[in-house]
Amino acid sequence: xxxxxxxxxxxxILGINGFSQGRLTNVKTKKFKTSEKLKIEGSIxxxxxxxxxxxxxxxEIQVKFVHLKSIADAPLAPVVYLEGGGGTSTxxxxxxxxxxxxxxxxxxxxxxxxxxxxxxxxxxxxxWQGDYxxxxxxxxxxxxRHYAQMTEQALKTFESRAVxxxxxxxxxxxxxxHDLMSALEIERYSILGFSFGSHIGMTVMHLFPxxxxxxxxxxxxxxxxxxxxxxxxxxxxLMLGEMVKxxxxxxxxxxxxxxxxxxxxxxxxxxxxxxxxxxxxxxxxMNLAIGPFGFGLILRLDIDDANxxxxxxxxxxxxxxxxYSMLEWFAQKRIVFSLAVPGQGIHxxxxxxxxxxxxxxxxxxxxxxxxxxxxxxxxxxxxDHWIAIDLPQEMPIHLKTDIPTLFITGTLxxxxxxxxxxxxxxxxxNAVHIRVEGAGHEQALWQRETFDELIPxxxxxxxxxxxxxxxRAIKFxxxxxxxxxxxxxx
Numbered sequence: 483x484x485x486x487x488x489x490x491x492x493x494x495i496l497g498i499n500g501f502s503q504g505r506l507t508n509v510k511t512k513k514f515k516t517s518e519k520l521k522i523e524g525s526i527x528x529x530x531x532x533x534x535x536x537x538x539x540x541x542e543i544q545v546k547f548v549h550l551k552s553i554a555d556a557p558l559a560p561v562v563y564l565e566g567g568g569g570t571s572t573x574x575x576x577x578x579x580x581x582x583x584x585x586x587x588x589x590x591x592x593x594x595x596x597x598x599x600x601x602x603x604x605x606x607x608x609x610w611q612g613d614y615x616x617x618x619x620x621x622x623x624x625x626x627r628h629y630a631q632m633t634e635q636a637l638k639t640f641e642s643r644a645v646x647x648x649x650x651x652x653x654x655x656x657x658x659x660h661d662l663m664s665a666l667e668i669e670r671y672s673i674l675g676f677s678f679g680s681h682i683g684m685t686v687m688h689l690f691p692x693x694x695x696x697x698x699x700x701x702x703x704x705x706x707x708x709x710x711x712x713x714x715x716x717x718x719x720l721m722l723g724e725m726v727k728x729x730x731x732x733x734x735x736x737x738x739x740x741x742x743x744x745x746x747x748x749x750x751x752x753x754x755x756x757x758x759x760x761x762x763x764x765x766x767x768m769n770l771a772i773g774p775f776g777f778g779l780i781l782r783l784d785i786d787d788a789n790x791x792x793x794x795x796x797x798x799x800x801x802x803x804x805x806y807s808m809l810e811w812f813a814q815k816r817i818v819f820s821l822a823v824p825g826q827g828i829h830x831x832x833x834x835x836x837x838x839x840x841x842x843x844x845x846x847x848x849x850x851x852x853x854x855x856x857x858x859x860x861x862x863x864x865x866d867h868w869i870a871i872d873l874p875q876e877m878p879i880h881l882k883t884d885i886p887t888l889f890i891t892g893t894l895x896x897x898x899x900x901x902x903x904x905x906x907x908x909x910x911x912n913a914v915h916i917r918v919e920g921a922g923h924e925q926a927l928w929q930r931e932t933f934d935e936l937i938p939x940x941x942x943x944x945x946x947x948x949x950x951x952x953x954r955a956i957k958f959x960x961x962x963x964x965x966x967x968x969x970x971x972x
Contacts, residue, residue, distance in 0.1 A: 566677025
């Protein structure tokens with residue numbers, strides 16, 4: 483009997499760490515079309531896997547994928563794209579315009595879009611049921627208290643829905659990649675990960691190194707960097723200040739951009755801004771008071787997006803003049819932060835872990851930062867109220883690898899800045915880093931020279947010697963006058 487138990491246990495462990503626990507379901511062949519009317523052969527379907535591979539009684543969930551066939555005569559290792567943000571990418575195959583953007587990859591290899599587990603599961607999102615938390619945007623303490631309360635209610639709700647949020651972590655997500663490749667009978671493949679997709683990609687590289695041909699990591703967020711250093715946002719303000727100084731017209735009105743930011747924050751601490759926004763739950767207009775924490779939270783989510791950076795100096799300037807019309811637009815985008823808890827997103831971030839030393843450094847920097855610890859909200863608020871994390875002891879992973887890797891980072895990215903990526907690269911013995919001048923977090927991967935020429939060159943095994951490309955020059959919006967250059971200006 484003991485031998486039988488030992489044998490069954492060994493099979494269970496091997497099943498978790500090596501063999502596939504997934505199966506393909508509802509797979510259909512399909513022809514996908516680009517905007518230039520080119521037809522791409524492919525298939526669309528689902529990978530059915532346990533929600534929690536460590537639980538023999540776990541419910542099953544489905545992970546959507548699209549497998550596009552290369553147009554090359556002799557395709558190289560398939561490329562698996564792992565999206566950041568909400569984790570969905572399969573829609574890009576269904577959009578002719580977006581699919582056209584991927585043709586340079588399809589000229590080299592097959593391309594596999596893979597949505598992250600839980601992406602379409604409404605049961606993984608908790609919506610606040612009480613009155614609107616009016617104090618949320620006033621201070622960090624108020625926001626933390628409200629989010630802690632939401633977290634406790636969310637966990638009870640997830641349990642009542644029979645959802646196991648512990649199954650949404652980078653180890654499970656890495657096994658999803660492994661299981662899909664096994665089910666598709668693909669032995670070697672390359673990873674293309676953006677933002678949190680790079681976080682998952684590096685975990686795949688750690689757990690299944692023999693399967694990986696090459697890796698491309700854009701806006702990279704390593705598994706041991708799940709929580710960020712506040713100093714990066716402060717440094718970004720100084721960088722934008724130098725850029726404003728170079729703008730002759732703008733610098734006449736804003737000679738010292740960091741000082742302007744400080745004055746706006748001080749003014750909000752003394753007299754919060756009152757704005758009108760629409761409550762997304764009721765559809766009704768309501769007045770909202772924004773203090774320095776709330777404004778810092780709104781700002782950090784858009785201040786490294788090259789589409790929004792041109793409007794930031796005008797936003798600051800107008801707020802100091804008492805005009806909050808632009809702030810209303812930015813706040814409306816982010817109001818959901820106070821009303822919802824995404825179980826998948828919160829757990830996957832917290833499960834990656836943070837060392838005691840890194841957390842102590844974060845706390846120290848937050849105390850000195852003009853923005854406090856907004857860079858880690860809401861994870862910092864949920865951290866002490868979430869379920870216990872049960873992952874392998876090596877978490878958080880500090881990856882060391884010789885897998886050929888191409889890093890891509892925007893110089894205006896303060897979410898995953900150049901300095902952080904260079905910290906990650908210390909463990910990579912065969913890596914190249916392309917910095918994209920003028921690109922924010924969302925733009926670096928899509929700089930056309932980088933995507934159309936350097937990535938295909940890298941996938942083909944060529945030597946990438948160019949380490950700096952240019953996105954586009956930032957053209958700041960004048961602080962006064964009418965313009966249609968940004969939707970926040972009405």
